[in-house]
Amino acid sequence: MTPRAAVYFLIILFSAAFSSAQESPYFVTYDHHMEEPGNLEVETFSTVGVPRSGPRAYFAPYMEMEYGITAKWTSELYLEAQSTRGDSTVFTGWRLENRFRPLSREHWINPVLYLEYENLNEASRIQKEIVGSGPEFAEPNSELRHTRAHELETKLILSSNTHDWNLAENFTVEKNLSQNEGFEFGYSFAFSRPLGTLASGKQCRFCRENFAAGAEFYGGLGSTNGFGVRGNPHYLAPVIVWQISDNASLHFSPGFGLNHESNRVLFRFGYSYEIREFGSRMARLFGAKP
Amino acid sequence: MMRAAIVVLLCFASIAIAQNYDYKPDPNWRAPYSAVAKPNPLASRPEATPGGKKLFLRNCVECHGEEGTGLLKKHAADLQLPAVQQQSDGTLFWKVTNGNPDRGMPSFSKLPELQRWQIVLFLRTLSFQSSGSK
Numbered sequence: 001m002t003p004r005a006a007v008y009f010l011i012i013l014f015s016a017a018f019s020s021a022q023e024s025p026y027f028v029t030y031d032h033h034m035e036e037p038g039n040l041e042v043e044t045f046s047t048v049g050v051p052r053s054g055p056r057a058y059f060a061p062y063m064e065m066e067y068g069i070t071a072k073w074t075s076e077l078y079l080e081a082q083s084t085r086g087d088s089t090v091f092t093g094w095r096l097e098n099r100f101r102p103l104s105r106e107h108w109i110n111p112v113l114y115l116e117y118e119n120l121n122e123a124s125r126i127q128k129e130i131v132g133s134g135p136e137f138a139e140p141n142s143e144l145r146h147t148r149a150h151e152l153e154t155k156l157i158l159s160s161n162t163h164d165w166n167l168a169e170n171f172t173v174e175k176n177l178s179q180n181e182g183f184e185f186g187y188s189f190a191f192s193r194p195l196g197t198l199a200s201g202k203q204c205r206f207c208r209e210n211f212a213a214g215a216e217f218y219g220g221l222g223s224t225n226g227f228g229v230r231g232n233p234h235y236l237a238p239v240i241v242w243q244i245s246d247n248a249s250l251h252f253s254p255g256f257g258l259n260h261e262s263n264r265v266l267f268r269f270g271y272s273y274e275i276r277e278f279g280s281r282m283a284r285l286f287g288a289k290p
Numbered sequence: 291m292m293r294a295a296i297v298v299l300l301c302f303a304s305i306a307i308a309q310n311y312d313y314k315p316d317p318n319w320r321a322p323y324s325a326v327a328k329p330n331p332l333a334s335r336p337e338a339t340p341g342g343k344k345l346f347l348r349n350c351v352e353c354h355g356e357e358g359t360g361l362l363k364k365h366a367a368d369l370q371l372p373a374v375q376q377q378s379d380g381t382l383f384w385k386v387t388n389g390n391p392d393r394g395m396p397s398f399s400k401l402p403e404l405q406r407w408q409i410v411l412f413l414r415t416l417s418f419q420s421s422g423s424k
Contacts, residue, residue: 024400031400033397033399033400034396034397036352036396037394037396038352068396070391070394071389071390071391071392071394071395071396071397072391072392101391104388104390104391104392105388106387106388106397106399161399161400163403164402164403166400194402197402197403197404197405198338198341198402198404198405198408199338199341199342199344199345199405199408200340200341200344201337201338201339201340201341201343201344202340202344203344209405246347246348276352277352280363
């Protein structure tokens with residue numbers, strides 16, 4: 001990490017310490033807060049990666065539709081794509097994930113179980129999670145797009161709220177059902193805090209309560225063919241979210257590669273919009289009585 | 291690929307339609323004694339109430355309505371009722387924090403602690419509104 005990057009990171013940390021946004025600022029790490037039942041959150045996120053050498057910079061946008069089925073069950077659909085400078089733009093596939101919160105009350109540590117099915121090709125670079133040795137960068141999109149991967153991914157999500165800080169830890173296991181790659185592993189840790197803990201009485205865009213900041217650490221842990229932190233990508237990424245209205249937020253995270261296997265930087269940014277009462281609206285659309 | 295995406299979208303739509311909004315008061319939704327006895331740290335700061343109203347409108351109004359009377363279709367509690375207003379600040383804070391996920395009330399632990407207390411502060415003002423508004 002460069003000295004300038006370290007200064008930016010410290011500034012964000014410092015501001016967090018003095019300081020409400022409700023949206024989680026994390027891009028990779030999950031906490032235990034579920035989507036509210038009946039609400040649909042539509043999110044458009046992007047990952048811009050700048051590799052250290054060799055392959056060119058890429059842009060990987062993805063759309064996420066998160067629906068609260070019940071207060072303990074959230075489901076999400078992802079559609080993703082990727083564009084590499086000087087190469088091509090390809091649709092890289094879709095994912096369907098489910099998160100279940102087994103315990104009804106808040107505890108010191110709140111577990112959430114996560115199960116995801118992925119139907120992707122090898123050109124996928126959104127890096128919503130990093131497992132094994134990370135995505136493939138050496139081959140051109142024209143070749144990668146033909147290699148399909150049907151994958152199952154599970155996570156153990158542990159998350160705690162203490163003194164307005166959120167601490168979250170995720171451990172990921174992924175199995176490619178299309179190829180014999182063994183089980184691949186990944187991790188992420190994150191912490192965040194709202195910049196303002198008391199809500200002002202007026203509607204305001206730039207109040208401190210509308211911002212939350214923190215940091216994520218995430219990376220690959222190899223596979224059953226070779227487990228460990230060495231030889232796999234790892235990132236440190238400050239994160240910030242700005243709640244621009246009651247149901248919309250902007251997210252930003254500059255991630256810094258911590259070793260040679262990582263990209264030099266991974267910029268992540270996105271916009272999310274929550275459609276309240278989506279379930280009831282859909283029900284009315286299909287003829288249910290109000 | 292497109293067909294698969296459409297199937298998944300339809301699955302989402304069917305899940306949304308199949309939701310059960312039936313609500314019955316849960317006699318087992320009780321705050322522990324340590325929570326019941328907690329005082330509201332903002333009790334002497336009425337100027338924090340408008341912030342509580344803003345949070346209520348942002349987070350609670352979908353189910354409880356702007357007046358807090360509870361939407362029938364959501365089977366949500368009428369927050370003006372004595373059965374609610376007679377509960378201690380600590381109890382209301384505990385219920386906002388933990389929710390009752392098995393009955394459809396989400397947890398609002400994602401809000402900072404003071405903001406949850408602000409919501410409790412605002413809930414107290416609901417009892418002074420017209421009781422005939424339901």
